[in-house]
Amino acid sequence: MIFLKLSHMKAIQPLQFSYTGCITKLLIIACIFTANHVAAQTVIEKIVQEETKNSQLQVLAHELLDGIGPRLVGTPQMKKANDWAVEKYASWGINARNEQWGEWKGWERGITHIDMLSPRVKSLEGTQLSWSPSTKGKAVKAEIVMIPDVADSIAFQNWLPTVKGKFVMISMNQPTGRPDDNWQQFATKESFEKFKKERTELTDAWRKRISKTGYSTRMLPIVLEKAGALGILTNNWSNGFGVDKIFNAYTTKIPTVDIALEDYGTLYRLVEAGDNPIISIQTDSKDLGIVPNFNTIAEIKGTEKPDEYVMLSAHFDSWDAGQGATDNGTGTLTMMEAMRILKLVYPNPKRTILVGHWGSEEQGLNGSRAFVEDHPEVVEKLQALFNQDNGTGRIVNISGQGFKYAGEFITRWLAAVPSSMKDSIKTTFPGTPGGGGSDYASFVAVGAPGFSLGALNWSYFNYTWHTNRDTYDKIIFDDLRNNAMLTAMLVYMACEDNATFPRDKVDLGTNKLTGQPIAWPAQGKAMRKGPIAPTN
Numbered sequence: 001m002i003f004l005k006l007s008h009m010k011a012i013q014p015l016q017f018s019y020t021g022c023i024t025k026l027l028i029i030a031c032i033f034t035a036n037h038v039a040a041q042t043v044i045e046k047i048v049q050e051e052t053k054n055s056q057l058q059v060l061a062h063e064l065l066d067g068i069g070p071r072l073v074g075t076p077q078m079k080k081a082n083d084w085a086v087e088k089y090a091s092w093g094i095n096a097r098n099e100q101w102g103e104w105k106g107w108e109r110g111i112t113h114i115d116m117l118s119p120r121v122k123s124l125e126g127t128q129l130s131w132s133p134s135t136k137g138k139a140v141k142a143e144i145v146m147i148p149d150v151a152d153s154i155a156f157q158n159w160l161p162t163v164k165g166k167f168v169m170i171s172m173n174q175p176t177g178r179p180d181d182n183w184q185q186f187a188t189k190e191s192f193e194k195f196k197k198e199r200t201e202l203t204d205a206w207r208k209r210i211s212k213t214g215y216s217t218r219m220l221p222i223v224l225e226k227a228g229a230l231g232i233l234t235n236n237w238s239n240g241f242g243v244d245k246i247f248n249a250y251t252t253k254i255p256t257v258d259i260a261l262e263d264y265g266t267l268y269r270l271v272e273a274g275d276n277p278i279i280s281i282q283t284d285s286k287d288l289g290i291v292p293n294f295n296t297i298a299e300i301k302g303t304e305k306p307d308e309y310v311m312l313s314a315h316f317d318s319w320d321a322g323q324g325a326t327d328n329g330t331g332t333l334t335m336m337e338a339m340r341i342l343k344l345v346y347p348n349p350k351r352t353i354l355v356g357h358w359g360s361e362e363q364g365l366n367g368s369r370a371f372v373e374d375h376p377e378v379v380e381k382l383q384a385l386f387n388q389d390n391g392t393g394r395i396v397n398i399s400g401q402g403f404k405y406a407g408e409f410i411t412r413w414l415a416a417v418p419s420s421m422k423d424s425i426k427t428t429f430p431g432t433p434g435g436g437g438s439d440y441a442s443f444v445a446v447g448a449p450g451f452s453l454g455a456l457n458w459s460y461f462n463y464t465w466h467t468n469r470d471t472y473d474k475i476i477f478d479d480l481r482n483n484a485m486l487t488a489m490l491v492y493m494a495c496e497d498n499a500t501f502p503r504d505k506v507d508l509g510t511n512k513l514t515g516q517p518i519a520w521p522a523q524g525k526a527m528r529k530g531p532i533a534p535t536n
Helices: 006-054 057-068 076-091 153-163 180-186 189-211 219-226 261-272 325-345 366-374 376-380 406-414 440-444 477-496
Strands: 095-108 112-118 126-128 140-146 167-169 231-234 256-259 278-283 286-300 305-315 351-358 382-387 395-399 426-428 450-455
Touching: 006 325, 006 477, 057 076, 057 325, 057 477, 076 095, 076 286, 076 325, 095 366, 112 126, 112 256, 112 261, 140 231, 140 261, 153 219, 167 261, 180 189, 219 231, 256 261, 286 325, 286 366, 305 325, 305 366, 305 376, 305 477, 325 351, 325 477, 351 366, 351 477, 366 440, 376 382, 382 440, 382 477, 395 477, 406 426, 406 477, 440 450, 450 477
Parallel strands: 140 167, 167 231, 231 256, 305 351, 305 382, 382 450, 395 426
Antiparallel strands: 095 286, 112 278, 126 256, 140 278, 286 351, 395 450
């Protein structure tokens, strides 16, 4: 035992008080950390409970996809969807608005009839391309010709007058309607290899046939229209049973239609054999002139840092041959459901929560690019943006998009997510910046932290992406519920984070082909009026 003099004790006392103060501070910090952790877990549990017991996803999907339908830019259905979303947010107590980003060709799809009249009678499966002219209320009947295999562009010009008064086929006849995985499952190895070789030869030959006309595939319909053709017949097969990709027409006076592979093949073989098939086409679409187009923006105001933002993001528009269900109805529904839940369980967020439902993503990220241009105050104070746009599957991929410290922040935000949801997520840090593909890239291009929530494939690219089969029945609602919960959790954690996301970028290295440094993606300018006519 050691005895100390009183003078020694006095000298030591301040040290004792300092030590006690440190303990107190540590205890306070520990209590705060514990309280924050408990609070976070409580909110996370409430998110799970609300979505599990009271999901509105199927109701929202029915109202949007069955009731309103696809949302092609410039159509009344797009504006109807904008207004529906504002009203739906208002019913949840969330402020929302439609914000004009530009103007576009107004158009509305009508009834389409495509029928073969000779050498036998058959109704054909087909779809008028978006923004295609109508047949002005009457059926147009004519023979069919196909693009010939000419020697050169001069020979094509000599042939061109023969299209007057006829429909013209401009797509290759596919040698099979079976996808490759079906061949792999049932064909012999020798048969499949032989088929692939023949298909490659046919594809190369058709590409050369088009090239010898002197025109691109975009310009060819315009040239045929000017030469007096009555309509353009295409087939854009999507490498799956019964699916075609449907985009826009380039003609301005005559209809352009996509005819399903099976019926297109029938017509092609009849023309090739000299059987002179006659078909009838009637398209009752409406040209509505130039109309304004909008993004829908909703907001839950922040309390402590109202001028800092966490954003949810999904494009609202779609192509219109199907219902726009998985591209990008599912992304839209995920963000709406996440916002609904957050308003219930986290009504007073630290930072302001915004959601952007973008217009005209399909034509070049126009809605989100316009928002970036129009709202520098949001972009400058953006903590994080979470975007979903690749189908109905559960989220399994998150990249840091080339931000140096993305791994530190996203890992911290994911830490609160239940293991059953996060264990299947592959993260890539720091990753590389996305230069396009979806709306998060509009933000990444200006150095703002935008992240893509990548989903499982579910045969997305063959069967639903931009196809005539992108419909309600392809939605996997269990995966969608997972995505709504995960998004809500990430938004909550990003809002609550005491640290501000730093915008330091990684060195992207050197281009192996050019030897030059790889540049960060450049900001693209929003196309505020469209569509723009193609050039050769």
